[in-house]
Amino acid sequence: MNEIKVSAEHGYTVELSESWMRSLTESVKDRTRVAIILSESLSSRVQGLDLGSAEVFTFAIPDGEAGKSSGTLLKIWDWLGAAGFTRSDLIVGIGGGAVTDFAGFAAASWLRGLDWIAIPTTVAGAVDAAVGGKTAINSDYGKNLIGAFHSPIKVIIDLQWFTTLTDRDFSAGLAEVVKCGFIADGKILDLLRGKKVSEIRNDQARVKELVERSVRVKGEVVSQDFKESFAREALNYGHTLGHAVELDSGYSLRHGECVAIGMAFMAYLQLDLGLISADLAADHLQILQDLDLPVSYKRESWPKLLAHMAVDKKSRGSSLRFVTISEIGKTDRLESPDLEALYAAYEKVSS
Numbered sequence: 001m002n003e004i005k006v007s008a009e010h011g012y013t014v015e016l017s018e019s020w021m022r023s024l025t026e027s028v029k030d031r032t033r034v035a036i037i038l039s040e041s042l043s044s045r046v047q048g049l050d051l052g053s054a055e056v057f058t059f060a061i062p063d064g065e066a067g068k069s070s071g072t073l074l075k076i077w078d079w080l081g082a083a084g085f086t087r088s089d090l091i092v093g094i095g096g097g098a099v100t101d102f103a104g105f106a107a108a109s110w111l112r113g114l115d116w117i118a119i120p121t122t123v124a125g126a127v128d129a130a131v132g133g134k135t136a137i138n139s140d141y142g143k144n145l146i147g148a149f150h151s152p153i154k155v156i157i158d159l160q161w162f163t164t165l166t167d168r169d170f171s172a173g174l175a176e177v178v179k180c181g182f183i184a185d186g187k188i189l190d191l192l193r194g195k196k197v198s199e200i201r202n203d204q205a206r207v208k209e210l211v212e213r214s215v216r217v218k219g220e221v222v223s224q225d226f227k228e229s230f231a232r233e234a235l236n237y238g239h240t241l242g243h244a245v246e247l248d249s250g251y252s253l254r255h256g257e258c259v260a261i262g263m264a265f266m267a268y269l270q271l272d273l274g275l276i277s278a279d280l281a282a283d284h285l286q287i288l289q290d291l292d293l294p295v296s297y298k299r300e301s302w303p304k305l306l307a308h309m310a311v312d313k314k315s316r317g318s319s320l321r322f323v324t325i326s327e328i329g330k331t332d333r334l335e336s337p338d339l340e341a342l343y344a345a346y347e348k349v350s351s
């Protein structure tokens with residue numbers, strides 16, 4: 001078992017576990033009640049969970065972003081109330097990023113903060129959503145607009161879950177891994193270059209190293225800047241356009257797919273502005289395409305994407321702000337770039 005320490009709000013470990021069930025049982029020893037919030041599609045795999053002396057309550061929520069609603073949260077609050085959950089009880093989220101975001105926010109809001117454990121079952125959840133304590137539900141006005149910083153007391157990653165993923169979902173999760181490579185750890189990119197998704201999936205040692213390295217990147221960044229005053233923004237490389245595409249697509253594209261389009265856009269934008277070399281821009285596109293990730297989007301959506309980017313959580317007032325890199329592992333920010341430069345880069349993404 002490998003452990004990565006994170007120190008953000010409080011210290012906690014991200015365990016790469018051979019058995020999530022064993023790790024969870026060990027982690028809940030002293031608890032009276034444990035609420036398991038899990039994605040509906042995993043219900044049959046998590047039945048009859050025996051957590052020793054702890055009384056276990058299970059609630060399945062709809063898969064994906066649909067589950068992260070205020071309506072579902074109202075039901076969870078009633079359910080926790082009826083079961084008599086107190087401050088010393090525990091919430092566990094088992095599922096993709098949407099489920100762990102939701103479970104974390106339920107934990108943050110019930111009695112002003114219960115302990116919670118994240119058990120991510122997707123690549124994107126493991127390397128991004130479950131680590132770092134950003135918890136949220138969606139509003140009609142956008143994704144993750146209602147939320148709280150509330151770190152889990154533990155994250156348990158069991159790679160066995162990934163066998164349940166489609167190639168498309170596995171690949172979408174790798175977009176966040178690619179991002180960690182560009183912003184902080186070039187070895188990640190070495191492990192990905194020239195590899196197809198199937199080759200990566202069939203190489204457990206490679207998957208483990210990619211996940212571990214990406215979690216280390218995220219853990220270090222959030223330990224440095226938990227509440228995102230500056231350093232944590234780097235995790236949003238490719239996300240400014242990515243979030244806009246996600247909203248424009250009505251969430252029909254996976255988050256990672258939108259981030260891939262966002263990183264392709266950043267490759268062109270940074271190349272055009274002389275911020276990165278042609279080789280580094282080409283490296284972005286090659287790695288993303290080898291992983292079957294999209295690098296283009298509809299040209300006619302540009303006006304809407306621009307409007308969405310203006311209200312991105314990373315924007316300041318009305319000025320647009322992008323995370324940039326000058327080389328692999330070195331990040332910076334680009335404030336209020338020229339709109340013509342943005343459109344010129346977008347034309348290349350959309351052509």
Ligand code: GLY
Pocket residue numbers: 128129131132134232235236
């Ligand atoms: N997903 C970006 C962050 O946790 O800050």
